[in-house]
Amino acid sequence: MISIKTSNEIKTMRRGGRILAVTLKELSNIAKPGMKLSKIDKIAHDLITKSGGQPSFLNYNGYPGSMCASINDEVVHGLPRETKLRDGDIFSIDCGVYFEGYHTDSAITIPIGKIGKDAINLISITRNALYKGIDIIRPGIYLGDVSAAIQREVESAGMGVVKDLVGHGIGKELHEEPQIPNFGKRGTGIILREGMTLAIEPMVTLGRPEIKVGKDNWTIFTVDGSLSAHFEHTICVTKEGSEILTK
Ligand code: MF3
Ligand code: CO
DSSP: OOOOHHHHHHHHHHHHHHHHHHHHHHHHHHHHOOOOHHHHHHHHHHHHTTTOOOETTTTGGGGOEEEEEEEEEOOOOOOOOOBBOOOOOOOEEEEEEEEETTTEEEEEEOSSSSSHHHHHHHHHHHHHHHHHHTTTOOOTTTHHHHHHHHHHHHHHOEEEEESOOOEEEEESSSSEEEEEEOOOOOOOOOOOOTEEEEOOOOOOEESSEEEEEHHHHHHHETTOOOOOEOBBOOOOOOOOSEEESSO
């Protein structure tokens, strides 16, 4: 069942999403060469709780952090460990806020110091893919239209779209129906309706799109060792189109 949110529920998610957006902005400002991932996680935790929210990820299926910290060939779910950021890294921060009974979820990938041309391109294509997906959303279109728009942006740039992980509905639960693949066919899947709240999250690789789980049983890596980027917003379907709740 796909839950349709009332305008009051969306109001609450907008407030939680705002806390999350401010948190991600702050974290991106402090992420510098030499900064420990565990320290960034601690700051994320403090920013969220001081704003009246709770970190959605902390203890989710036993997850030990308030955010995911994924570097270079780590696609998602990197643990906020004692490792320090280094000049030339690309750094994905994925974070969720639980506020007054509702989750929001968002991710960004940022350069640490000076990064290569390929990495810059990867980041910009991944961000563009997210917005290509969001931009076509309005009531009455198919979910497959969104998936296809994301896939097209990525693959026409010669990059890989991760197929083994998906976006998702979101609200009272961090992961609700429907699953939102970042690849697919137009005119397939469910029809979007006003009041649906969705976390759209393309994960893109510079090389092959296959992924593997690391020894820590959390971190997801590219199989070929190529760089990967991830952007995510929580949006709601509105009468006219969509609204980004995590901005
Ligand atoms: N942000 C992830 C998602 O979009 C959730 C992370 S799950 C956690 O589905 F366990 F790592 F927290
Ligand atoms: Co998500």
